[in-house]
Amino acid sequence: MSEPAIPEVTWTRKDLVGIADLSVEEIELILDTADSFQEVSQRSIKKVPTLRGKTVLNLFFEPSTRTRSSFELAEKRLSADALNFSGSGSALSKGESLIDTARNLEAMAPDLVIIRHQHPGVPHMLAQRLESGVINAGDGAHEHPTQALLDAFTIRQHKGRLAGLAVTIVGDIEHSRVVRSNIHLLVKMGAQVTVAGPRTMMPAAVEKLGVRVSYDLDEALTDADVVMMLRVQLERHGQSLFPSTREYFQLFGLTQARLAQAKDDAIVMHPGPMNRGVEISSAVADGKTSVILEQVANGVAVRMAVLYLLSLAQQGDG
Amino acid sequence: MASGVKQGSGMKQGGGMRQGGGMRHIVRGGRVVDPSQGIDARLDLLIEDGRVARLAEHLDSIPGVEETDASGLVVTPGLIDIHVHLREPGFEYKETVESGLRSAAAGGFTAVACMANTQPVNDHRAITELILNQARLHPYARVYPIGAVSKGLAGQELAEIGDMVKAGVVAISDDGLPVMNAALMRRALLYAQHYEVPVIQHAEDLDLTGDGVMHEGEWSTRLGLPGIPGVAEDVMVARDLLLSADTAGRYHVAHLSTGRSLAMVREAKRRGVAATCEVSPHHLLLTDQEVATSGFSTAMKMKPPLRDRSDVEALIAGLQDGTVDAIASDHAPHHPDEKDVQFSVAPFGILGLETTVSLCLDRLVGGGILELSRLVHLLSTGPASVLGLPGGSLAPGEVADITLLDLEREVTVNADAFGSMSRNTPFDGWQLRGAAVGTLLDGQPVLDG
Numbered sequence: 001m002s003e004p005a006i007p008e009v010t011w012t013r014k015d016l017v018g019i020a021d022l023s024v025e026e027i028e029l030i031l032d033t034a035d036s037f038q039e040v041s042q043r044s045i046k047k048v049p050t051l052r053g054k055t056v057l058n059l060f061f062e063p064s065t066r067t068r069s070s071f072e073l074a075e076k077r078l079s080a081d082a083l084n085f086s087g088s089g090s091a092l093s094k095g096e097s098l099i100d101t102a103r104n105l106e107a108m109a110p111d112l113v114i115i116r117h118q119h120p121g122v123p124h125m126l127a128q129r130l131e132s133g134v135i136n137a138g139d140g141a142h143e144h145p146t147q148a149l150l151d152a153f154t155i156r157q158h159k160g161r162l163a164g165l166a167v168t169i170v171g172d173i174e175h176s177r178v179v180r181s182n183i184h185l186l187v188k189m190g191a192q193v194t195v196a197g198p199r200t201m202m203p204a205a206v207e208k209l210g211v212r213v214s215y216d217l218d219e220a221l222t223d224a225d226v227v228m229m230l231r232v233q234l235e236r237h238g239q240s241l242f243p244s245t246r247e248y249f250q251l252f253g254l255t256q257a258r259l260a261q262a263k264d265d266a267i268v269m270h271p272g273p274m275n276r277g278v279e280i281s282s283a284v285a286d287g288k289t290s291v292i293l294e295q296v297a298n299g300v301a302v303r304m305a306v307l308y309l310l311s312l313a314q315q316g317d318g
Numbered sequence: 319m320a321s322g323v324k325q326g327s328g329m330k331q332g333g334g335m336r337q338g339g340g341m342r343h344i345v346r347g348g349r350v351v352d353p354s355q356g357i358d359a360r361l362d363l364l365i366e367d368g369r370v371a372r373l374a375e376h377l378d379s380i381p382g383v384e385e386t387d388a389s390g391l392v393v394t395p396g397l398i399d400i401h402v403h404l405r406e407p408g409f410e411y412k413e414t415v416e417s418g419l420r421s422a423a424a425g426g427f428t429a430v431a432c433m434a435n436t437q438p439v440n441d442h443r444a445i446t447e448l449i450l451n452q453a454r455l456h457p458y459a460r461v462y463p464i465g466a467v468s469k470g471l472a473g474q475e476l477a478e479i480g481d482m483v484k485a486g487v488v489a490i491s492d493d494g495l496p497v498m499n500a501a502l503m504r505r506a507l508l509y510a511q512h513y514e515v516p517v518i519q520h521a522e523d524l525d526l527t528g529d530g531v532m533h534e535g536e537w538s539t540r541l542g543l544p545g546i547p548g549v550a551e552d553v554m555v556a557r558d559l560l561l562s563a564d565t566a567g568r569y570h571v572a573h574l575s576t577g578r579s580l581a582m583v584r585e586a587k588r589r590g591v592a593a594t595c596e597v598s599p600h601h602l603l604l605t606d607q608e609v610a611t612s613g614f615s616t617a618m619k620m621k622p623p624l625r626d627r628s629d630v631e632a633l634i635a636g637l638q639d640g641t642v643d644a645i646a647s648d649h650a651p652h653h654p655d656e657k658d659v660q661f662s663v664a665p666f667g668i669l670g671l672e673t674t675v676s677l678c679l680d681r682l683v684g685g686g687i688l689e690l691s692r693l694v695h696l697l698s699t700g701p702a703s704v705l706g707l708p709g710g711s712l713a714p715g716e717v718a719d720i721t722l723l724d725l726e727r728e729v730t731v732n733a734d735a736f737g738s739m740s741r742n743t744p745f746d747g748w749q750l751r752g753a754a755v756g757t758l759l760d761g762q763p764v765l766d767g
Contacts, residue, residue, distance in 0.1 A: 020540070099658055119662040120542040121614030128613070140662070142542030177542055203539035204547075239528065 011309040015127040015134040018143035019184040027152070027185060033305035034153050034298070040077060041301055051080035054311055057110040060137070061087035061117045066272055066296065067137050067147070071114050074303035083110070098122065102129050112310055115139070133310040141175045147271055148181035150302040152189065154295050155226055158267050163190030168220050168262075170196045170252060171230030171279055172241070174203040178230060178271045183209050196220035197252060200241045201232075217252050221261040228269045229254055232279045245278045255281045259289065267291045342366050343761045344377055345720060348388025352395055353695035354711035363393060365718040365761030372714060386756075386763060388722055392690070395698040395710050396428025396719030396757060399671060401493070401572055401596060401646035404430070404461070407448060408437025413651035413739050415452035415461065418671070420737035421649070422459040423764045425672040426754020428719040429460035430649075431705060434471070435494035441466035441477035446485040458764055459757070460719070462488040462707060467497050467506045467517065474502070476509060483513040488705045491518035493572055496554055498524060503558060507567025516568035516594070516705065519558050521579065522621065526550035531662050533606040533623040541610055543661065546623050548576040555579040559586045562593055570704055571595040573648050575622035577632030584641040594704045596646040597633050599677045600668060604744060605630055609661070616657045616664035617744040620650065634687055637696065644701035645693075647674045651740035669743045672736050676729050677745065679752025683725075690725075718761035727753045 011029060019027070040048055056075045060068050068084075075082040102125075105113065112133045115123050120142035127134040138144040152162060159165055167186050173179050173195045186193050187210040195206060196214040207213050214220035221227060232252075234242045242248050259268065268280075268290045276282050285292065345363040350373060352358075362377040363370065379385065399422065405413035413421075415432075422430050432449065434440035440449065446463050453461035465487035466477045471494070479490055490510055497503045497519060506517050527546045532538050534545025555571055559582055562569035574580060574595040583595045600620065605627055609618045618624060636642040647670025656665050678697070682688045688696075698721075702710025708717045731748045733741040757764045 097655070097658075098660055117660070119660040121661045124613050125660060140542050141544075174539075180540070180542055204534045204545060205536040206539050208536040209540065 011313055014313055016145055016306055016310060017123045017127050017134060017136045019145045019148050019181045024188055027189065030149055030305050030309065031153050031156060033309060034302040037304040038301035047077050047079060049079045050308055051078035051311055054080045054111040056080045056082050056112045056114065057105060058082060058084045059113055059115045064116055067116065070299040071137060071303050073300050074307055078304055078307055102126055106130050111314060112307060133314060135306060135310065138177050141177050143181045144177040145181050146303055146306060147178050148185040150295055150299040151182055151269060152185055153298050153302050154269065154291055158291065159225060162186065165191045165225040166223055167191050167226040167228065168194045168196060168224040169228045169230065170217060170220065170254065172201040172232050173197045173206060174201050175236065176230050182228065183211055194220050198242055218258060218261050221258060224262040224266055226267055226269065227254065227262055229280050231273060231275060249278055253279055253281065254284050256283050259284055269295060341761060342380065342383045344383060344385040345388050345393055346385050348391045348393035350393045350712065351691050351694050352712040353691045354395065354699045355713055358691055363712065368718055368760035370712050370714050370716045370718050373712065391755065392723040392725060394694045394721045394723060395712050397426050397675065397697040397721045398429040398701040398707060398709060399427050399647050400431040400644055400701040400705055402430045402432050402649035402671060403651065404432040405651055406436065406452060407445065412653050415449060416456040417737060417739045419456050419458040421671040423757055424737040426675040426721045426757060427459055427671060428721060428757050428759055429462060429707065429709060431462040431464050431488060433464050433491060433493040434466040439466050439471050441469050443481045443485040446482050446487055450486050457759065462705065464489045464491050464518065466490065467492045468502060471495050473497060473499055476505060479510060480513055483515055488707065489516045489518050491572065493518060493520040496520050496522045496524065500557060504561050504565060507561055507565040507569065511567055516570045518570045518572050520572050521551050521554035521558065523550045523553050531619065532609050533625050535606055535626050537606040537610050548578065548625060548629065551576050551622055552578045555582050559591055559593055563591045566592060568592045573598045573622055575601045575625050575629060577629045580632050580636045580641060587641065594643040596644040597642050598646060598648045599670065599674050600744065601625060602630060602633055603677060603681055614661040616661055617668060617742055619661060619664050619666055620668050621666040637688060642696065643704050645678060645696045646701065647671055651738055652742050654741055657742050669738055669740055672738065673731055673743060673745045675754045676750040676752055679725060680750040684751055718758060720758040721754055722756040724755045725752045727755065729753045
């Protein structure tokens, strides 16, 4: 169980609550560190002692299969002790305030807290109040930083760079935390980002985030290096944002024919879970250009890197 | 105008009246700023029987008559906040009539108008009387209750508006909620004319608000918080201005927050529509970006939400050109346990009574946006006129409600020292120049300066 070769680090952040406040150097450091950890996942014994004796709380107030499993696997491969705490059946569902939950967690003195919550800002709130490091695993429609990092990691593997790439993100832009984190990351790293989707799912003033907005899928796909499709929910809180899945697929569903507008070596991504036949055809999802399963695999390495860097920042604090 | 004190009915005295009978008092040496008479001069002021008797460059002392030394201070008609929530009955853990009136006096106000969204709702005479009785027990400032438009604020049937007016309400509003139903709003605008009270609207189309928690714009997009579009206010103001013109009913827009709504009120006034509006200090001084820079602070959450820079600029232009009739705080106390939660679930609303005057003196007058006399108008003469209240003037014969301002005093906002029971202010720690240092009610000093 040899330690992976980890790059020289200067990481000082206690928390990872979003991409918005990260520097280019910090993003590169995480991606480079993930490179090293990916090697661990390729060994026959996929475990290193890096976080032995550290306690990680996985606090999921919203259902999650893939992000949660990915974090758990990352924790196990780093030899951390993981404790799972989910929204249903937890104190919060019994009416305890989030602040009281936070105080109770604090008393257990975990080293790191992974938090997924339906309300934007909850990871920030915990980060301000807990001495533990806090990692945002998705807060409402705000941020999902480790998803954007694993997406960038995957793009870098295929394209060798992020700067100068044309990335098109398609779907329900308004309600997607994946989009916001990806926009922040890709714009910082010098990619050209286009967001496309129905006008009823486009957030106000999104162009102020440094992206181009398109309401025409064919136009948006033209000469793209990377196409990122989002999961679409046609109904939210009983409000219909689109008439039907059939009509959605006609306007914004990604098919082989439409993908032809993109560059020949374009890759297709999806954060999952996919709605086949709604936002993406099975032919594209399972096709040669799809890197969707690689994203999942890379997620573990990226989350190992983040866990490792945050635990480093805590050393010395006692 | 010897006895021509404007006083629509004998009821409009507000709770908290004192007996000023036979008493005389002199306010000496202050700079009297009274926009109702166009006065801005160093004058002494004689009060007799709770009313202004004389203003003169010099008044001789009268043996046995107490004086207030106002040298170095500004003497204004008592300031009036026509939009506060006193929370009693029903929510006494947030605020009571007593704590709310202490807060008003500490902030320089001699009168407040309180909204009807208590528990039970102030939709019938008994609740109006309860509020006025509490006010009489705690005479730090006058209270003018505002009755509900609809029974239980349910937006279905009219409350007993006439009976409430006889008991002392000065306007009707479902504030906290809009009157969504256009037919009910039309009926309210018609019926309220029998009693000569305005209908105050919390202008918000709830369908357009949806689950929104902050202004819809760049910052709601960045934060991933559901937005409340400016147009949610605008469609309601547009509809109501049409109804007001159609019925000739008196219409007042509470806490107006968007440039488009302001422009519509300006244009309606030009056409002679009986419409007025108020704005709140936070909508003049903060923008939606504060939700981000404060790190999701729930002290930045209120309705209407903090808007963007262009709205702020439009509201300021409206203050300057007279479209805005009053500055009102929308003082909305909430307990720390309610506010110390995630942004999305926190209640809407912030305090205002103890920050409004210093904020306006420092940022609006100090900032060169408004002349002092214009600010005094917006805090006294203007609001008195909107609701037809006594006061708002120091003309002889007027009620001697007076506020003393110290334009030079440096203050640091300290929520822990508020007279209010609540602490929910976005201005905690702000350093401001200028403050209210005392009030007189019926010519008698209220709290020690």
